[in-house]
Amino acid sequence: MELVWLRSDLRVHDHAPLSEALETDTPVMAGYLFNRRRQELTEAGFAREDTKRHKFLIESLLEIHQQLSQIGVPLMLAEGEAGQEAADWIDRFHVTRIHAYTYPGTEEQVDEKAVAEAAEQAGIPVIWYEGDTLLHTEDLPFAISELPKGFSGFRKKVEKQDILPREEAAAPKEQQPLYLEEHAASGEKLMEAFRSLDVQTFVNGGEQEGLRRLQAYLFESRDILDYKERRNGMLVFNDSSKLSPWLASGSLSPRRVYWELKRFEEEVHANDSTYWLFFELLWRDFFHLLMRKKGRDMFLAEGLQQLPIEWKLDKELFQAWCDGMTGYPLIDASMRQLKECGFMSNRGRQNTASFLTKNLGIDWRWGAAWFEAHLLDHDVASNYGNWQYVAGVGSDAKEFRAFHVVNQGKRYDSKGDFVRFFLPELNYVPNKYIYEPFKLDERGLKEAAVELGQTYPFPIVDLDASLEERKQAFHQARSQKKERVSR
Ligand SMILES: Cc1cc2nc3c(=O)[nH]c(=O)nc-3n(C[C@H](O)[C@H](O)[C@H](O)COP(=O)(O)OP(=O)(O)OC[C@H]3O[C@@H](n4cnc5c(N)ncnc54)[C@H](O)[C@@H]3O)c2cc1C
Missing domain, CATH: 3.40.50.620 (HUPs)
Structure with missing residues (x-):
């Protein structure tokens, strides 16, 4: 057998x-x-x-x-x-x-x-x-041990030498049906498990669903044509491909996505947006290869940078973040989206990860573990790689970079549609204050039917002061590392 x-x-x-x-x-x-x-x-x-x-x-x-x-x-x-x-x-x-x-x-x-x-x-x-990535390691112009530190270096090397994904494997042949009792039993076991799970997800698992989604996003809606402009959207389903859950379970092969994308470019149209989907898939490859190279180091608090940052282990603050109760609407709407749907946009992930690490100062691995538990598209290399990157401890991190979560909200969801969808308690807050309801005066709060501390939380942290504090901690860790190296 x-x-x-x-x-x-x-x-x-x-x-x-x-x-x-x-x-x-x-x-x-x-x-x-x-x-x-x-x-x-x-x-x-x-x-x-x-x-x-x-x-x-x-x-x-x-x-x-x-x-x-x-x-x-x-x-x-x-x-x-x-x-x-x-x-x-x-x-x-x-x-x-x-x-x-x-x-x-x-x-x-x-x-x-x-x-x-x-x-x-x-x-x-x-x-x-080997098949989890778009590109085969044997086709890369370097050994895994020589993988460039940062994504840009990796992408440039790949593109300069025009490294392409391999063709798909041949379709599997049928065999004379092989009857084993265990096969029927496993079908029953799966059905039983399925019936006992009374929850809704934003998409359903399985190869056919994944393949359908690929066709719908490329050939049916053709929304791929403005992917680059829309990919930061947080609410509309077709703002990004939403292929990640099936790529993570392997119900969709990255090479199938690539070759269908090429077919679309040949039969319909090629532009910056169609290229950009390939570009994002290269990010996925980069993190998979980075995990092959770095192994356990991908899970260290100090990260690949080996920065001895003092992370806080404050369960109360962490819980407020998990529950979407931080008092910052962009963070809260994104975290509730994750809990309710098992998905969060890339913009939401960047901001919530930045807020946890650069405002609350909490160990990035707690955040990564929460994402791991809830994301339908959880992929260990992409998740831990991105978390390290946002936390500032990834391989090519240089200076202290953080998102200002109020400005980000105003920039990417100026009318507050995303926030109102997941935080109905802020429905009547005027657009101007939708990312800062705590700035409303008493009358404004009353008119918006918001009672801070009751219907919606007060901010759990001061944005600017906390960013400054974390910046200091980051710089201190950098100096400690330098001392450690020079000793
Ligand atoms: C803190 C954090 C954690 C993340 N955890 C995961 C995770 O567990 N699993 C996961 O698949 N992605 C993860 N991402 C990357 C990215 O947010 C998701 O891939 C994307 O939001 C999925 O939606 P989509 O399929 O519509 O993406 P699209 O924008 O349509 O991108 C197409 C595909 O490219 C890949 N891709 C896009 N961006 C990235 C990226 N930054 N890193 C790696 N691959 C990327 C994904 O496979 C995605 O499906 C994480 C990002 C951050 C900032």
């Missing part, structure tokens, strides 16, 4: 391990291991996976279960330690080879090592494939 170990690649299109396994004459089965770590609590005390994220995963699995059935491949589910489960599959199903994509995350690497060891003990090979 050939075993395809499914991970964050819940699709049948552009799936090299599946296609290659089905090229052999041996029967093929697939296996998926639930990540038991997702049920653990984080250091800050909340579950690592919120129910919305879990629902998205279950939907993605339900669909791959069905897609695999159509090509005769049964799917097994398991929930234990990766090495033990692999050993069990090898033994029970007389597995002769394992095929799997490899991933850069450190936990993913631990699982890979465990599966490789189980295979070695059984005397069978594991064939590892």
Whole structure:
């Protein structure tokens, strides 16, 4: 039996391990291991996976279960330690080879090592494939250890040498249907899990949904044509591609996105916006490669900069941030959007991350863990990489940079539509004050039906003073680092 170990690649299109396994004459089965770590609590005390994220995963699995059935491949589910489960599959199903994509995350690497060891003990090979990124590492003009420190250096090198994504893997062949009792059982288990999850998500999981979204954004709406101008929008669905949840679960291959984008450019139109989607996908590649290069260092409080910043571990302030109760409408609307929908715009992510680290001074890893629990598109490399970047501890951070969250609101949502949507209690606040309701006088507050401290919180921190304080902490950390280096 050939075993395809499914991970964050819940699709049948552009799936090299599946296609290659089905090229052999041996029967093929697939296996998926639930990540038991997702049920653990984080250091800050909340579950690592919120129910919305879990629902998205279950939907993605339900669909791959069905897609695999159509090509005769049964799917097994398991929930234990990766090495033990692999050993069990090898033994029970007389597995002769394992095929799997490899991933850069450190936990993913631990699982890979465990599966490789189980295979070695059984005397069978594991064939590892690379496919989480647009570009293949072997095609890059540098070794991973030589990855440029910053995104710009990486992008320029790639573009100068015109490095392109590879073609998609061939569509998987059908096999004579292989009946295993476990396949029916896993279908029932997934349906049961799905029925028990009574939550709404802003999009649904699964390969077909992902492929539909790609067509809708490119060819049907053609909203891709002004992506570059609209991508900072926070409320309108088509302001950005919203492909991230399916890219994260692997229900959509980055190469499929790229080649469909090229087809769009050839058949419809190419402009700065169509290029910009490619540019953003390169950001995703950059963080994946950075995680391959840096491993565990991506999770250190000091970051890749090794800056000994004193982060605060204030649970009360952190909770106010998580709940969208900071008194700053841009932050609160974005955080409530995350909790209610499992999504937040890129502009919202930049601002909420900046506020947590550069105003509240809280350990960026708490913020990253909260995002991890709630984002349907959580992708460990993109999440922790972006958090380090915004917190100012990423590989190429230079000076202290922060967002002024009131000015950002005024700039990107001048009429306050986004804020009013997620904070209905501010519905009647005039546009001029929508990002600073605390500046309304008594009469203004009354007319807007806002009672600070009751219907909407007072600001939990002074913006300017807190930015100044954090700037000092940042500079102090820089001096400490210099001293450390020169000693
Ligand atoms: C603090 C913080 C945490 C983040 N966490 C994640 C995460 O866990 N998962 C995730 O996919 N993205 C993350 N991002 C990046 C970005 O915000 C999302 O990819 C984007 O908002 C998803 O919406 P979209 O698909 O409409 O993006 P679009 O603007 O349409 O971009 C297209 C695709 O490009 C990729 N992309 C765009 N921007 C980035 C970026 N800055 N870094 C990496 N890839 C990017 C994504 O795959 C995205 O789907 C984070 C950004 C910040 C600032």
